[in-house]
Amino acid sequence: MSEKWYQKTAHEIRDAVRGGKVSALEVTESHLGRIAEVDSKVKAYVDVWNDAARAQAQAVDARIKAGEDVGPLAGVPIGLKDVFCTKLGTTTCCSKILKGYRSPFDGTAVERLANAGAVFLGKLNMDEFAMGSSTENSSIHTTRNPWNLDCVPGGSSGGSAAAVAADECAIALGSDTGGSIRQPAACVGCVGLKPTYGRISRYGLVAFASSLDQIGPFTKDVEDCAIALNIMCGRDPKDSTSANLPVPDFTKALTTDVAGLRIGLPKEYFTDALNAEMRDKVMAAVAVLEKEGARVVEVTLPHTDYAIAVYYIICTAEASSNLARFDGVRYATRAADAKTTMDMYTRTKTDGYGPEVRRRIMLGTYVLSSGYYDAYYLKAQKVRSLIRRDFTEAFEKCDVILTPTSPTPAFKIGEKAANPLDMYLSDIYTISVNLAGIPGLSMPCGLTASGLPAGLQIIGKPFDEETILRTAYAYEQKRGFEMGTPTAVK
Amino acid sequence: MARITKTDVEYVAGLAQLTLDEATKEKLVGEMDDILGHMDKLNELNTDGIEPMMHVLEMTNVFREDVVEPSLDREIALMNAPKTDGEYFLVPKILDLGDE
Numbered sequence: 020m021s022e023k024w025y026q027k028t029a030h031e032i033r034d035a036v037r038g039g040k041v042s043a044l045e046v047t048e049s050h051l052g053r054i055a056e057v058d059s060k061v062k063a064y065v066d067v068w069n070d071a072a073r074a075q076a077q078a079v080d081a082r083i084k085a086g087e088d089v090g091p092l093a094g095v096p097i098g099l100k101d102v103f104c105t106k107l108g109t110t111t112c113c114s115k116i117l118k119g120y121r122s123p124f125d126g127t128a129v130e131r132l133a134n135a136g137a138v139f140l141g142k143l144n145m146d147e148f149a150m151g152s153s154t155e156n157s158s159i160h161t162t163r164n165p166w167n168l169d170c171v172p173g174g175s176s177g178g179s180a181a182a183v184a185a186d187e188c189a190i191a192l193g194s195d196t197g198g199s200i201r202q203p204a205a206c207v208g209c210v211g212l213k214p215t216y217g218r219i220s221r222y223g224l225v226a227f228a229s230s231l232d233q234i235g236p237f238t239k240d241v242e243d244c245a246i247a248l249n250i251m252c253g254r255d256p257k258d259s260t261s262a263n264l265p266v267p268d269f270t271k272a273l274t275t276d277v278a279g280l281r282i283g284l285p286k287e288y289f290t291d292a293l294n295a296e297m298r299d300k301v302m303a304a305v306a307v308l309e310k311e312g313a314r315v316v317e318v319t320l321p322h323t324d325y326a327i328a329v330y331y332i333i334c335t336a337e338a339s340s341n342l343a344r345f346d347g348v349r350y351a352t353r354a355a356d357a358k359t360t361m362d363m364y365t366r367t368k369t370d371g372y373g374p375e376v377r378r379r380i381m382l383g384t385y386v387l388s389s390g391y392y393d394a395y396y397l398k399a400q401k402v403r404s405l406i407r408r409d410f411t412e413a414f415e416k417c418d419v420i421l422t423p424t425s426p427t428p429a430f431k432i433g434e435k436a437a438n439p440l441d442m443y444l445s446d447i448y449t450i451s452v453n454l455a456g457i458p459g460l461s462m463p464c465g466l467t468a469s470g471l472p473a474g475l476q477i478i479g480k481p482f483d484e485e486t487i488l489r490t491a492y493a494y495e496q497k498r499g500f501e502m503g504t505p506t507a508v509k
Numbered sequence: 510m511a512r513i514t515k516t517d518v519e520y521v522a523g524l525a526q527l528t529l530d531e532a533t534k535e536k537l538v539g540e541m542d543d544i545l546g547h548m549d550k551l552n553e554l555n556t557d558g559i560e561p562m563m564h565v566l567e568m569t570n571v572f573r574e575d576v577v578e579p580s581l582d583r584e585i586a587l588m589n590a591p592k593t594d595g596e597y598f599l600v601p602k603i604l605d606l607g608d609e
Contacts (some may be wrong), residue, residue, distance in 0.1 A: 123585045216565040228562055259571035260564075339525065346526075349596050353591035360603045361526075369528045377527060381518070381537060382544060384525040399549050399560030405554070407562060415600040440543050456565030 024049035026504070029095045029243040032138075032498050036083070043083075043094030043399050047138050049078035051403035054187045055139070057508045059088045060168060063182035065101055065159045066108050067141040072096070075138040080270035090247055091135035094340060098178045098188035101142040102149055103234075104223040105130050112225050113157040114238040115149045116351045116371025124452040126223015127258065128192065128251045135250045139157040140188050144178030148342065149199055149227045151175050155376040155436055156253050163432075165207060165505035166471050169247040170385035170429040173203030176237070183237040185508045190247055192238040194225050196422075197330055198449025200235045201263045201461035205424035205474020208237045208502045210491070214248065217262035217480045228337035229260075231330075231453045241462065241492045249253045252365050264482060274486035275493040278312030280486075283417030288448060297423045300473035304464040305421055308490065318413040318420065323451060329406065330445055331452040332386050332399035338376075339383025345371065378439060407455040418490030419490050421449050424461040424474030448476060458484050462491055463502050470506060512549075513542045 024032060024046045035041045051069055052326060052504050058064055067276035100233035104110050104122035112118040125133065133139070142333040146156035152164035154162040162177045165185040172181040176193030183191045193200040195213035205209025212235045219234045226232060252266040283304060289298060347353035347367030354366030371378065386395035413420060426447060435442040452459040457478060462476035475494070479487040518537050529537065583596070592599040601608050 094570060120589055123581055123588070256573060260568070261565060313578075323556065327552055328550050328609055331544065332551075342527075347591060348600055350589035351591070355545075357601050363601050365526045365528055368526050377533075378537065380525050380527065381521055384543060385513075385517070385521045385541065385545075386548075388521065388524060395548060397561055398556060399548075400563060401556035401559040402551055402554060403562040404559050405556070439540055440547060443544070450543060462580050 025053040025186045027099050027189065029262045030217065030240045030246060030344070031090060032095050032189055033093050035093060036079070037089070039083075043076040043079040043138060044073060045202055046094050047072050049095055050140060050188060054169060057185050058187060058326050060163060061165055061181050061185045061187070061508060062160050062162050063143055063178045063185065063187055064098065064141050065113060065144050065157075065178065065401050066113075068139065070445055072138055072140045080382050091133065092132060093136035095137050095190060096140050096188050097132060097134050097137045098140050098143045098179060098182045098191040099129065100145050100176050100191070100193045102145060102194050102225050103192060104225065105129055105139070105142075107139065110142075110225070112148045113145050113159050114371065114373065115158045115294070116367070116374065118352055120350055122223075124223065127220040127367060129223060131250050132192070136220060138143055143191060144174075146175035146177070147376050148225070149175040149194055149196055149376050150379055152198070152202060152340070152442055153430070153435070155432065158373055158375055161432060163507070164248035164471070165508045166427045167429070168507050169297070169323055170471065171206065171432055173206030173425075173429060175199040175203075177203045177206075179304075179318055180204050180209060180211065183209045183239060184505050185205070185503065189239065190243060190487070192234065192239055193237055194224055194227075194234050195453065196231045196334060196448045197453050200237065201459055201474070201476060202425050202446065204461040205371045205403055205463070205472065205476075206429040208472030208505070210241055210244050210460065210462045211416070212236060212248070212460040212484070212487070213452065213458060214246050214252065215262070215458045216481070216486070217260055219251045220258040220261040222257035225339040228334040229341065230337060230421055231334060231451070242270065242273055242492075244460070245273055245488050263484070264473065267485060269485060269488055272488040273492045274489055275311065275496050277308055277490060277493045280308070280313040280419065280490065281417040282308060282313050282315050283413055283420040284315060285318050285320045285323070285413065285420060285422060288422040292426055293423060296425045296467050297426065297428070297473050298347050300465040300467075301421065301423045301475055304475045304494055304498065307454050307494055311493055311497055316417050318416055320409040320413060320451065322409050326406055326449060326451040326454060327435055327443060329399045329402045330446070331382070331453060333403065334397050335379045335383035336387050337383070337398050339380045339387065342376070342399070343379055345400065375439070385447055403454050410451070410455045410457060418480075418486050420478040421479065424448060424476040428467050428469070429472060430469035452478055457481050458487055460487050462492055464498070465500070472502065512545050513538050
């Protein structure tokens with residue numbers, strides 16, 4: 020019988036592999052077959068590890084045969100955003116400057132997933148160095164939205180989101196600096212979580228903006244999200260910013276009991292800038308939870324309008340510093356026949372970076388430069404304190420905050436490419452969460468009339484992913500519809 | 510009034526170690542001016558007495574025991590380098606003395 024394993028959730032695959040109903044190799048073959056079938060259209064992957072994936076799956080099968088417990092992701096096929104250091108294949112951040120780079124080590128999140136029995140299928144597309152909201156800034160190709168191939172899949176983790184939505188892997192790993200997990204998850208209709216800053220070690224995640232970056236999973240359902248978190252979270256001596264706090268069993272939060280849950284709706288997020296259809300979908304989701312006994316309270320996040328300015332000062336400043344390491348000495352594609360070291364630095368960077376990365380390095384260098392530091396960077400850090408305070412005060416009145424993930428559904432490829440500021444403004448609902456360092460999840464809350472997914476964002480208190488997961492699970496179980504297979508890859 | 514001039518763009522490009530062609534410079538003048546204009550919105554806020562948020566987590570120094578742990582083999586550490594002599598990374602001359 021040829022069961023379509025590629026359509027299954029990670030927990031279904033894990034149970035079947037552990038229960039001897041299917042081999043890890045059969046599951047992997049099913050996904051590799053799916054990739055061969057649809058990825059020429061979707062272009063989620065930048066590198067598919069066919070042989071290495073089979074070898075990993077066979078190793079899982081051998082361990083099962085030997086009576087070993089292979090772990091909570093036994094035989095589950097996973098795709099990785101190209102920002103994660105892996106010994107297998109290359110790690111390029113979809114940048115020309117890192118073409119051919121082979122990491123000598125696996126990052127902590129990747130290593131923990133491997134130890135849990137996962138099978139890695141390959142590397143997924145992204146905006147160069149995770150800078151963008153559409154994957155159009157990838158130096159390799161643009162990923163397509165599986166619901167409409169003329170639309171973007173969101174970004175920067177657009178390849179990860181599209182791969183999960185199009186059934187090209189069961190789970191994908193992404194990173195989120197200003198919305199790069201939640202916005203693409205919303206665009207393609209899957210579940211994506213950015214945990215609290217510090218929950219997951221960033222060791223082996225190529226840095227973009229170190230005070231904002233966080234790793235998280237893309238999954239088909241909320242249960243898989245909890246399982247992935249259980250494996251990846253926790254203190255890591257290799258990342259001094261990873262939080263030294265106990266990690267709960269997140270699957271215990273998966274109940275539909277939301278009686279008395281206080282849902283905050285921030286009035287600043289429900290303005291005229293929000294597409295009416297998106298507002299209706301989000302309010303319908305709120306109504307589902309109210310029916311289950313949750314209560315709605317209005318909250319206020321008064322500094323919302325300043326978040327984009329703060330974000331683009333801090334992230335460009337940190338990026339300009341982080342990206343200085345790609346100088347052509349220890350790695351990176353060195354410009355040929357440079358005469359002096361300075362010449363080598365300059366030509367390596369000039370040839371290696373795409374326009375958006377170059378623009379952000381320029382902005383970051385400017386805001387940190389002598390005479391402007393106080394006016395921009397220091398000012399932004401002060402307003403960042405105010406934004407965090409807004410959330411602290413709002414969470415005195417509520418347990419979770421519900422918002423749209425994005426003001427509009429996925430936009431057309433090319434639509435915003437000409438205007439960087441316009442592209443930046445599309446992150447309005449996600450970036451405050453990174454600035455405050457708190458967790459946020461996006462999940463689908465329906466399809467628009469034009470057949471594109473709408474995303475519901477659930478924001479939680481610091482280190483309270485459990486209440487987010489409970490809210491998400493309750494909504495998922497009670498919403499009364501399935502997203503189904505995206506139309507363009509049916 | 511323009512916040513950014515072509516001279517500013519050239520100065521910042523020098524700091525960032527980037528060489529820009531004329532068309533890119535002109536484009537960046539407009540784009541950076543737009544974006545920095547949006548950032549000026551922060552001046553609407555009085556932030557006197559507000560502590561800057563340097564980091565999310567309230568942690569200070571994170572120490573570990575000072576013990577030697579395994580590190581990368583030299584061969585592996587050098588494997589991505591554009592140019593080595595098998596022991597060290599090689600780079601062009603640091604100083605251009607002009608007469609060589």
